[in-house]
Amino acid sequence: MKIAIVGAGTIIFQDEGVGVYAARYLESNYDFIDDVTLVDGGVLGFKLMTYYQDYDKVLILDTITIDDEVGSIYNLPAEELLGLGSYKQTAHEVEIVEMLEICSLLEKMADVHIIGIVPEDIQSVNVGLTDTLKAKFDTFVNTA
Numbered sequence: 001m002k003i004a005i006v007g008a009g010t011i012i013f014q015d016e017g018v019g020v021y022a023a024r025y026l027e028s029n030y031d032f033i034d035d036v037t038l039v040d041g042g043v044l045g046f047k048l049m050t051y052y053q054d055y056d057k058v059l060i061l062d063t064i065t066i067d068d069e070v071g072s073i074y075n076l077p078a079e080e081l082l083g084l085g086s087y088k089q090t091a092h093e094v095e096i097v098e099m100l101e102i103c104s105l106l107e108k109m110a111d112v113h114i115i116g117i118v119p120e121d122i123q124s125v126n127v128g129l130t131d132t133l134k135a136k137f138d139t140f141v142n143t144a
Contacts, residue, residue: 004051004110005144006041008062014126015119015133019061022141055110059144064116071118071136073143078112115144 007023010016020040027038039051041060051058064074117140120130129137 001035001057002055003036003057003059004039004055005036005059005061006039006048006051008041008060010042011127012125014121014124014128015063015117015130016122017127018063018117018119018129018133018137018140021129021137022061022144025137025141026144052110052112053108058110058112060112060114061140061144062114062116063119063122064114065122066116066118068118070120070132073118073136073140074114074116075143076114076116078109078114115140 005023005026007019007021007026009019011020020042023038023040026032027040032038037055041048064076066074117133117136120132133140
């Protein structure tokens with residue numbers, strides 16, 4: 001089974017980079033079998049289609065901008081993500097959902113889940129996570 005773990009986000013917008021930081025952390029601290037690919041996704045856009053179609057399972061590590069307590073962690077299948085209109089708050093969130101919508105119409109699509117954490121700040125131009133997300137980071141990574 002081919003698995004892709006994609007860290008999505010933009011590290012220059014504080015908590016927006018949590019997925020990228022998580023993918024980097026996993027790559028530096030764990031050894032994975034050859035069938036697992038870690039992707040420092042940043043803002044992938046149409047390249048996401050490759051992972052959605054060529055892999056059996058895709059885990060997207062990202063912020064999830066929904067109305068809940070900061071630091072709340074979710075594991076959502078793609079079908080639920082498509083139903084969350086409020087999820088599409090940032091450019092890369094829109095790309096993730098648009099690629100899911102396109103790929104869902106095609107013959108083959110991976111089992112896609114998002115491991116999402118509710119951010120505190122995704123607007124400030126500041127590299128690094130807020131203290132709230134730093135405190136939840138280990139739990140977030142271990143959820144993946």
